[in-house]
Amino acid sequence: MATAKTEAFTQAEQDLAAFAKALAHPARIAILKILAAQNECICGKIVDVLPLAQSTVSQHLKELKNAGLINGTVDGPKSCYCINWKAFEKINGKFSFLFSSLKTQNEKACC
Amino acid sequence: MATAKTEAFTQAEQDLAAFAKALAHPARIAILKILAAQNECICGKIVDVLPLAQSTVSQHLKELKNAGLINGTVDGPKSCYCINWKAFEKINGKFSFLFSSLKTQNEKACC
DNA sequence: TTGCATTATCGTAATAAAACGATAAAACAA
DNA sequence: TTGTTTTATCGTTTTATTACGATAATGCAA
Numbered sequence: 594m595a596t597a598k599t600e601a602f603t604q605a606e607q608d609l610a611a612f613a614k615a616l617a618h619p620a621r622i623a624i625l626k627i628l629a630a631q632n633e634c635i636c637g638k639i640v641d642v643l644p645l646a647q648s649t650v651s652q653h654l655k656e657l658k659n660a661g662l663i664n665g666t667v668d669g670p671k672s673c674y675c676i677n678w679k680a681f682e683k684i685n686g687k688f689s690f691l692f693s694s695l696k697t698q699n700e701k702a703c704c
Numbered sequence: 705m706a707t708a709k710t711e712a713f714t715q716a717e718q719d720l721a722a723f724a725k726a727l728a729h730p731a732r733i734a735i736l737k738i739l740a741a742q743n744e745c746i747c748g749k750i751v752d753v754l755p756l757a758q759s760t761v762s763q764h765l766k767e768l769k770n771a772g773l774i775n776g777t778v779d780g781p782k783s784c785y786c787i788n789w790k791a792f793e794k795i796n797g798k799f800s801f802l803f804s805s806l807k808t809q810n811e812k813a814c815c
Numbered sequence: 816t817t818g819c820a821t822t823a824t825c826g827t828a829a830t831a832a833a834a835c836g837a838t839a840a841a842a843c844a845a
Numbered sequence: 846t847t848g849t850t851t852t853a854t855c856g857t858t859t860t861a862t863t864a865c866g867a868t869a870a871t872g873c874a875a
Contacts, residue, residue: 596830597731597830601756602730606730606737609733610727610728610733613724613726613727616721616724618833619712619720620833623713623714636851637851644712645834645835646834647852649834649835650852652834652854667841667852669842669851670841670850671842671851672851691737731863748821751821751822756864757866758822758823760864760865761822762824763824763864765823781871781873782821782872783821
């Protein structure tokens with residue numbers, strides 16, 4: 594089978610993996626940077642900056658939204674996106690926790 | 705086409721995406737935890753803990769190794785793995801930098 | 816040498832992801 | 846009303862990922 598055996602792992606492991614998956618494409622990281630570089634929501638203009646088709650960008654935005662990393666609202670014929678800071682902080686905390694928990698071990702490089 | 709247009713993005717974005725991809729599966733996060741929880745390299749025993757076939761675990765280990773997150777050496781009939789702390793730190797730093805650079809913006813939630 | 820234990824690799828199958836074009840929907844302008 | 850702009854969705858194709866069993870390779874034990 595090809596379906597990931599997610600059910601066999603802890604919820605924390607699944608959450609981290611899902612978050613990592615949302616970041617696992619340079620286009621989505623670029624989108625987050627673009628959104629963060631603005632003080633306000635961005636309505637349009639995202640497609641113009643990226644070297645991807647409009648439908649592809651829309652797809653990436655949808656994935657970021659599904660992962661909870663960004664918010665999106667409809668503003669007339671346009672759509673506005675901005676970073677969901679609250680969710681981002683929460684999930685960033687989990688990440689930092691993983692790193693720190695890994696790091697607290699003695700860093701013996703034995704191979 | 706289905707190939708990711710990685711060449712269209714910055715090296716930093718690609719690096720982060722590649723790192724995120726390595727973490728984008730609960731099994732690989734679980735493996736990192738297992739490795740970090742030990743003081744020494746782990747020779748064997750990884751397969752026993754995970755609910756996956758031996759070949760699948762070997763595949764995940766290979767991906768972590770390719771991403772530079774772990775080291776692996778052959779020890780007789782067994783293989784020994786441990787976390788590559790140096791690479792991990794470096795890449796973790798990049799991640800933290802992304803987070804902090806995102807966070808330095810004012811966190812206006814406008815949508 | 817022969818067998819055993821361990822791990823990597825190969826082959827294969829099923830699902831997911833990435834990308835695009837075409838089309839639909841929605842709100843505004845003329 | 847009709848057209849324009851903007852974005853989402855659908856359908857499709859290509860590639861990547863996940864998973865497993867089977868097999869190969871490796872070094873040790875008997």
